[in-house]
Amino acid sequence: MMRAAQVLPAGSWNKSRERGTATLDWDERHRRRRSLTSDQGEAFLLDLAAAARLAEGDGLALEDGSVIRVVAKPEPVLEIRAGAAGLPRLAYHLGNRHLAIQIFPDRLVIRDDAVIAAMVEGLGGEAAPRLLPFDPEPGAYGGHGHRHHDDDHSHDHAHGHRHG
Structure with a gap:
């Protein structure tokens, strides 16, 4: 299985190196390590040193010098x-x-x-x-937000509310 260990900013590589595309939703575009399959059916391993926020058009450099272009999935x-x-x-x-x-x-x-x-x-x-x-703003502290699955907003972090 090919390994992608580097993210290339959109448009920073020669198009002749492009091997295919990987259409990924937001969760799949914010990872460090994961098995993926290109849109052309080729399995590869995303293996980055740290979690990266992959944007539409970014490239994943494979170890053979080819590139898989990231497509943001609707x-x-x-x-x-x-x-x-x-x-x-x-x-x-x-x-x-x-x-x-x-x-x-x-x-x-x-x-x-x-x-x-x-x-x-x-x-x-x-x-x-x-x-x-979907390509949300990066969090001020490097996070990418979380979802609330119901209207109960009680959890363990502070919101600056004063109760008393």
Whole structure:
């Protein structure tokens, strides 16, 4: 099995070295070590020194000098819109839920979640389901967010809330 131990920034290699593509969702594009299969059916091992955040168009350098180009797989997301004054407010509430979020000037994109869609709509926003590649902002501390599977937001880390 071929091994990929280096990530090449998008467009930084000669196209003649491209051996194929690997279409990966967000979780598959944030790994250190994992067996993968190219879109052409060739198995290879992703074996990086540290977890990397693979973006659309990045390359995985194989040990023979060839490259597998990363393609961001469309996945179920919510495209969130609101008036200009409402979008920052929605971003605040989504950030408070520690969600992985992709930020655009006119919209926010998160993974599809019915509970969060209801929250957004309750706050006056619109949450439309879409099937799009998802590439959220990297976390301030290097993380990539986590999901809440229900509307219970109780867990063991602080949110700056004062109870008393």
